[in-house]
Amino acid sequence: MGDVVNLVVVGLGLVGRRHADAIKRLKGVRLTGIVEPNLTSEDIYDEYGVPCFASLADLFALSKPDGVIVATPTPSHVELGLEIISNGCAALIEKPLAVSSVEAENLVKFAMEKQVPLLVGHHRRHNPLIKKAAEIISDGEIGNVRAVHANCWFYKPDHYFDQAPWRKHKGAGPISVNLVHDIDLIRYLCGEISTVQAQSAPSQRGFENEDVASVLLSFENGAVGTVTVSDSIVAPWSWELTSGEYPIYPKTSQSCYKIGGSHGSLSVPDLTIWKHGTERDWWSPITATSIPREASDPLDNQIIHFAKVVLGEEAPLVTGLEGLKTLRVVEAIGEAAQSNSLIKINDFAELHNPDDVTSVHAVTA
Template sequence: MSKLRVAVIGCGSIAKHRHIPEYAENSNVELVAFVDPVIERAQQYANEHGGQAFADYKEMLAAVKPDAVSVCTPNYLHAEQTIESAKAGAHVLVEKPMAVTDEEAAAMIEAAKANNVKLMVGHNQRFMPPHQKAKEILQTGVMGKVLTFRTSFGHPGPDAWSIDGADSWFFRKEEAIMGAMGDLGVHKSDLIRWLLDDEVSEVAAFVGTLDKKDTESDDNASCILRMQSGAIGTLVASWTYYKGEDNSTVLWCENGVMRIGTDPVDQVIVELRDGTINKYQTGEISTNEKQLSSFVVEKFVDSIINDTEPAVTGEEGRASLKVILDAFESQATGKVIKVQS
């Protein structure tokens, strides 16, 4: 079988650390094009992996006609570039948040359907080994019903992570639209929906810029979620965890507690009410400091080759985005927002 011809649109940190190396390692893929307005960045990867460099993604789509693309650009470009790529007949893996409005997300899903291409959203938290193990345990029923939870994702911010540091687009609100909530919060809304196999029914939130200078992008959010099952919990996103990243989730259930990502050695710890304690060393969650496979590229490529539904569909990405958009609405109005499914 001929290899899948893939183009990467946007050559910043997420492309550098995740998409490009994961495509390069995949024996079913040939990297054929790299796009970045800073043409030198695209050229560097073309020199390294073969393929062509472009400053304009539309030129690339017309010239190269790739089988698939990764959209790794600032948030405000995701919808346009996904829709144009779908129209050009390319399958699309788009970084999260998939869009900046619900209308955009709906249009992206429609474009993929209309052009008979796959659309996958890069929500990698579902594939992290501790989260996979946690879901497996929950599905056995040993924990009983999840009653309450907290899920948190924080790190020192894009100034420490982005290829452009403090000059990153993440801090330009007109390009990012959402700060820590679009970067980290949407990962956690996706994770909690998937982990609990449940939808968020109501959200109340405080979202603001507490410490990052010269930006209107939010750097912290604390949200209260009510799930359709009745479970209630908190979701926290932060760019001001200056003394170490946190990506942890704790579930308090009828029969005990499950701690995920709270211990560096035992990534999943289950403590049951009867005194039983089970600890699982599943392998770690990838962090900015320690880049491990995100599995996203592998799942995307597999879905194309095997013609199966992507592991995170556009509809899933849209549902996770809605929670974040409603959190912003709660902050703006001071009200509890009912999440429309």
């Protein structure tokens, strides 16, 4: 990557700061501004040495960056994304892409019509261990995927909710807040999800939302899956505590995903393949092989990838359409938990999003 790509970060909360800090230390990219109405220009310049803008309008009135990273609360994603794309600027928007798939579809279609890159910050796909897992599966190492189980159990302390009371309200439970990450990886590794069923239980802390849910998935390729998620279970089995991706979480030696195939099984993130010997036979010895992989910060990898997309050197790994598909599944899970019914993803998409986004993507990709 010979050229330097100029990037701007919108929103300087915890995630926004991680993006800004990464851009400052990475080669090939340059932080040229920050959009943050709640901080002074002096504060931003003292910390990052770049100008601070109160709005995107102020930014685009004075400069034209190559790409903009949006790390603001989800309700503002679509409005900001539309403004960025209107200015012909590539956008990387944190997940989830929008509050609803209806809003997300409008943004995705607009980006496709303008032929401006729109990426979604599902950064876990940029983790080398996930790339290796995808390679193992696509190379047929475990045969055809037949089943997957994901465990997403962790305990959020009371002060987590007290610091941001919106986390106690309906729609802010672990289905919508946390499961979007895991559903995206399940789609990436195991294929498109065709139907969902779900059960949830009310928060034992007395909040409006659920604090535990169980999900049954079926896939277009014939596989099935189960997922359980809770923010009120003390356990070592979650991506946060098993992947070592973010040092603020204490790492355990466990795995949170188990992917079963016709010739073997794979656990993630420890990347252990389980196989019988010459015969697939439950009476035959079964062996475990740990697969080596590189280690690097997926957030850094995502920014480098974003820059390469801007330069036309790579196709987006997580397009706006990918973010939309993941959001549709999570929404369907929430609806299934409320209605205790089986939800077909295609029917759900047609009901809530009557226009065909896929056909637009096929034309402009």
